[in-house]
Amino acid sequence: MICLPSADADFKLDSCTMNGNDPLKPKCPVLNENQMPAFPEWLTIIMLCIYLLFANILLLNLLIAIFNFTFQEVQDNTDRIWKFQRYELIKEYHSRPAAPPPFIILSHLYLFIRNVVLCRTPITTTEFKCKLPQVEEEELLSWEAMMKDRYLLSTRQEQSQSMERRIVDTGQKVTTITERLEREEEMGSDATVQRLARLEEQVMQSAKALQWIMESLKCQGFTAKDAQPPTLTTTEESTDMYASEKEDKYHVNARQFYYPNSKLTRFPVPEEKVPWEFSFTCYMPSYYTSEGSGDHVDGSESEASNNYRNPGGRTGMRGRGALSQLGPNPNLDLVLTRWGDSERSVLDYLVVWDEKQGTLALPWGPIESADHLPVILRKTMGKKMYAIVNAKLSEGTKVGLFNTSVRLIE
Known part of the structure; x- marks a missing residue:
């Protein structure tokens, strides 16, 4: 069951219900004296107020603001535009002859006779030229230099006070601090590695000396009263020790990123690719020979360096480096x-x-x-x-x- 709207009922009393008692018919609208639907007056007043608010107040103010902004932009550039227009006008006035067409032919004849027939030099005007004495010229130059310095100083101050410049300065300071910390960390790590290497060497020498003393005492017939204390070394620990000893055979100095006393970087070599027994197809080290390590280097030495290999494995570098010669350096x-x-x-x-x-x-x-x-x-x-x-x-x-x-x- 579809209920028809009141607009399609032609406002007939038999097609609608006044009180809404019949659910099959729509409710009849309120009629005025002319038997037409009455529109509420309060809604008309509200809609009119809304229209006046948006159309006559807000939109008008927005339009005025746009016009003011455009006028301000044009007004700021008025002097510049006027100067360009005046320059074009003066240029056109100066370049055109004084007589208007068709009398312009007389001006051309006058110029032809004056410049070609009579061979007179053109008239130069000095109205806009002012030759100053040397003292005043020096004062003018000093004033211009002072104004230039003042302008540059004000520009630098504005740039330094801007947010973008502060961000750039802060980034540069952070970068400098980071680089300094990295250098200090590299220097500290190198010193620690050297100290640990010396300490390890001293411990090894002490262990060998103690072993020699024990063997000497055993050869002379001295025996310990107590049994040898059991050690806590397990199979896994012995394997780890053997692996660490095997890794220590690799040259530690070659693991540094930069070659000593230079800015040349080494070719990265993984630990498993250090021995020459393992193939490393992409291994392309740089050639380096220090200037103070020997005589002048030519192409023959660069070719001869391919015949020499470091017995400790790949170092990420090719050439003599800081050494005096290729091969053994006793x-x-x-x-x-x-x-x-x-x-x-x-x-x-x-x-x-x-x-x-x-x-x-x-x-x-x-x-x-x-x-x-x-x-x-x-x-x-x-x-x-x-x-x-x-x-x-x-x-x-x-x-x-x-x-x-x-x-x-x-």
Whole structure:
């Protein structure tokens, strides 16, 4: 059952119900004196107020604001636009002849006779030129320089006070602090690795010495009263120790990202690809030879470096680097001793202070031949003592320094 709307009922009383008692017929609208549906007056007033509010007040104010903004933009650029228009007008006035067409032919004839027939120079006007004395010109230049500096200073101040500039400065400061922390961390890690390596070496030497003492005591017949305490080393721990010893065989210095005393980066090599027995097809290390490591490097040495391999495995670098030559680079540790007294109860020996390690060490240096001392020891020993020891070493005789007048140790 579909109920018809009151608009389709033609406002007949028999097609609607006044009180709404009949559910099959719609409710009759309220009629006015002319028997037409009466529209409520209060709704008309409300709709009219809403229309006046939006159309006459809000929209009008918005339109006025748009016009004001456009006028302000045009007004700000009025002087600039007017100057361009004035320039075009003056240029056009100056370039055109004075006489209007068709009398313009007279102006052209005058210019032709004056410039071609009479060969007169064009008239130059100096109305807009002002030649100042030297003092006033210097004052003007100084004033212009001062105004330029003031303008640049104000521009820099505005840029420094802006939010974008502060963000950029903060980012640069954070980057600088991060780089400094990274450098300090790298330096600290290198020093820690060196200290741990020295400590490990000392522990190994102590363990070997204790083992030698125990074996010597056993050979002499000394036995311990108590049994040897059981160790807590298990099979897994022994396997880990063996693996760690095997890993320690890899050169630790080659794991650094930068080559020492340079900015050249190494080619990254995983731990499992360090031995030469494992294939590494994408291994393409950089060639590097330090300027102070030897003579001038040519192309032949770069080709010859392919025939040499580091016995410790891949290092991520190719070439001599900081070494003096390709292949083995032997070093010599010089041990010089003497008796400190006539009774031969005190033995003196020569040592030098190593600033990098912070300890005393024997003098050493790279050698090219086993019959000659390192050249670097000439500064440590002195020319006279260096010549004596080098001559004795080249002859293959035992060097005696007991009767020499040169003092090795103060």
